[in-house]
Amino acid sequence: MIHTRGLTRSFRARGETVEAVRGLDLDVETGSVVAFLGPNGAGKTTSLRMLTTLLPPTSGTATVAGCDVLADPAGVRRRIGYLGQGNSASSALRVLDELVTQGRAYGLNRSEARARADQLLAALELESLTKRTVGTLSGGQRRRLDIAIALIHEPELLFLDEPTTGLDPQSRANIWDHILRLHKEIATTVFFTTHYLEEADLWAERVMIVDHGRVIADDPPEKLKADLAGDRITVGTADATDAARAAEVARGLPTVHEVTVEGTAVSVRTTGGDAHLPRLLRRLEDEGVQVSVADLTRPTLDDVFLTLTGRSLRESADADSAPSAMFQGA
Amino acid sequence: MKLINDTGVAFTREMAPELRQPAGLIFNMMLPFLFLALFAPLLSSMGDVGQGSESHWQWFAPGILVLLGLSGTAGAGAALLNEMVSGAFERMLVTPMSRGAMLVGRTLKEVVILLAQALLIIAILLPTGFHLYPLGALAGLVLLTVFGVGIGALSFTLAIHSKKQQTLFYGIQQVAFFPLLLLSGVLLPITEDSAPTWLYVLSRINPVTYVVEAERHLFAGRFAEVSVLYGTIAAVAIAVLGVAVGIRGMRNATV
Numbered sequence A: 001m002i003h004t005r006g007l008t009r010s011f012r013a014r015g016e017t018v019e020a021v022r023g024l025d026l027d028v029e030t031g032s033v034v035a036f037l038g039p040n041g042a043g044k045t046t047s048l049r050m051l052t053t054l055l056p057p058t059s060g061t062a063t064v065a066g067c068d069v070l071a072d073p074a075g076v077r078r079r080i081g082y083l084g085q086g087n088s089a090s091s092a093l094r095v096l097d098e099l100v101t102q103g104r105a106y107g108l109n110r111s112e113a114r115a116r117a118d119q120l121l122a123a124l125e126l127e128s129l130t131k132r133t134v135g136t137l138s139g140g141q142r143r144r145l146d147i148a149i150a151l152i153h154e155p156e157l158l159f160l161d162e163p164t165t166g167l168d169p170q171s172r173a174n175i176w177d178h179i180l181r182l183h184k185e186i187a188t189t190v191f192f193t194t195h196y197l198e199e200a201d202l203w204a205e206r207v208m209i210v211d212h213g214r215v216i217a218d219d220p221p222e223k224l225k226a227d228l229a230g231d232r233i234t235v236g237t238a239d240a241t242d243a244a245r246a247a248e249v250a251r252g253l254p255t256v257h258e259v260t261v262e263g264t265a266v267s268v269r270t271t272g273g274d275a276h277l278p279r280l281l282r283r284l285e286d287e288g289v290q291v292s293v294a295d296l297t298r299p300t301l302d303d304v305f306l307t308l309t310g311r312s313l314r315e316s317a318d319a320d321s322a323p324s325a326m327f328q329g330a
Numbered sequence B: 001m002k003l004i005n006d007t008g009v010a011f012t013r014e015m016a017p018e019l020r021q022p023a024g025l026i027f028n029m030m031l032p033f034l035f036l037a038l039f040a041p042l043l044s045s046m047g048d049v050g051q052g053s054e055s056h057w058q059w060f061a062p063g064i065l066v067l068l069g070l071s072g073t074a075g076a077g078a079a080l081l082n083e084m085v086s087g088a089f090e091r092m093l094v095t096p097m098s099r100g101a102m103l104v105g106r107t108l109k110e111v112v113i114l115l116a117q118a119l120l121i122i123a124i125l126l127p128t129g130f131h132l133y134p135l136g137a138l139a140g141l142v143l144l145t146v147f148g149v150g151i152g153a154l155s156f157t158l159a160i161h162s163k164k165q166q167t168l169f170y171g172i173q174q175v176a177f178f179p180l181l182l183l184s185g186v187l188l189p190i191t192e193d194s195a196p197t198w199l200y201v202l203s204r205i206n207p208v209t210y211v212v213e214a215e216r217h218l219f220a221g222r223f224a225e226v227s228v229l230y231g232t233i234a235a236v237a238i239a240v241l242g243v244a245v246g247i248r249g250m251r252n253a254t255v
């Protein structure tokens, strides 16, 4: 569905050259759901703009939905849907008008467009706002309208640039329901970016992590987490001596990647943490090490990013979920 | 077929808010209204400004219609500029709609508004010394439409090329607007005798001058004047140029 080779894009800004995307090689299969993750400025939006014919690449090739983005941009446009990072609807116009216009832009006639618009407005809980001017909507209402606009023609390929930014948890779940329903019913391929890592974890079959314009990891989320992060067991001990002994014991376990001591807490990175935790506690008991708390954290994609780059994605993202409970009670 | 359909979609999209709030029509007519109310009365005390015995309204009104075409439609690009900043334009660019149709549809809406405003001004002037020559007025409105297409399309083009720096749009618009207006003889006649040579030459270079002169003849019911020909050529040239660069700009528009 998407194939790119050596896709690059650089910008000139104030005499400096910014290399936003450096050599993107993508092959996305029809019917898959792919997440594109990376910190601010990684080149996600720029990549999407090239794939959606909005921005000509500096070099490289891209075929999207069977059409070359440079040779046949009209062909690409007919087959895709796009939700940009900004506002899709003009603030001076009415909600329903913008939806109907979008349907008609894709060749639906007035009544078809109207019928689809009504369905989406109901599904995204916007029916009470149809006559409102877009500029008067709340941020989240506006984002839901943007999503309705992107879905109205039921495209075979959807590009979504931060679809759920600014939405409350319930709306986010609702939006994903709709996107995935389209995916199930008509096998729409979904290519999305997000700063909510759980969304990538939950919904994507494949996660690509980009940093500085390059893809640095590309696998199903489970595999990324197992290979690059692993589970984390944390045990709290009475004092530093006990912590050191506990660390020694932990290092003796099989499949342990890394053991670190921080004060009286010992943190163990491993695969199969759920099986290891009771085993570790038994051994510590045998060794006479007093354990006051024990905790198991499953890895997140943020841990994957941390392993890959030494930086956290959360620092730059508008993190909405609680920070890892790793050291609670330690 | 698709072109016509797409033009219709673009036109309808722009027209919808205007139809819902027809009073909005009046807001961007302030400049011509002010000139009619606060400047035109001065002309009667200045004696003979126009062609012979006609009322000064007869001379002044056609110029005001051209001013309307210039001031109203020149700002058309501002709305597009807002959409370019917000992301709404980007979303339209990803649809399969013809980009030429996007420009033409938007320009048509500007022209419809312009015509409605022109009719309103004519209606207001009817009780004055302004005499309506129906055929001439009709021809005058057609000429105004062609002129409005050109100015509107040029305004959109300017907006497309100002996406990186919005101030460029407002700067150029302002810098172009007043010289074009003042050098067209809309307010006072600029003749070889009354004006310094350099000013007269500048006014002769200004294409708007020819449109104004043609409008004056047409609204006085005179068709067989060489000025009418020149004005028509000037308006058509502006329209062709505007639509050509506008469609080009739209086609190459990126974000």
Ligand SMILES: Nc1ncnc2c1ncn2[C@@H]1O[C@H](COP(=O)(O)OP(=O)(O)OP(=O)(O)O)[C@@H](O)[C@H]1O
Residues within 6 Å of the ligand: A011, A012, A013, A018, A019, A020, A038, A039, A040, A041, A042, A043, A044, A045, A046, A047, A085, B255
């Ligand atoms: N039009 C432009 N002119 C100059 N530089 C640009 C332009 N667009 C993007 N860039 C630069 O290219 C880099 C990549 O930007 P891009 O918008 O693709 O990032 P992103 O991954 O989408 O980030 P975010 O998560 O913040 O949306 C950034 O350094 C950005 O400043």
Ligand SMILES: [Mg+2]
Residues within 6 Å of the ligand: A044, A045, A046, A085, A161
């Ligand atoms: Mg982005």
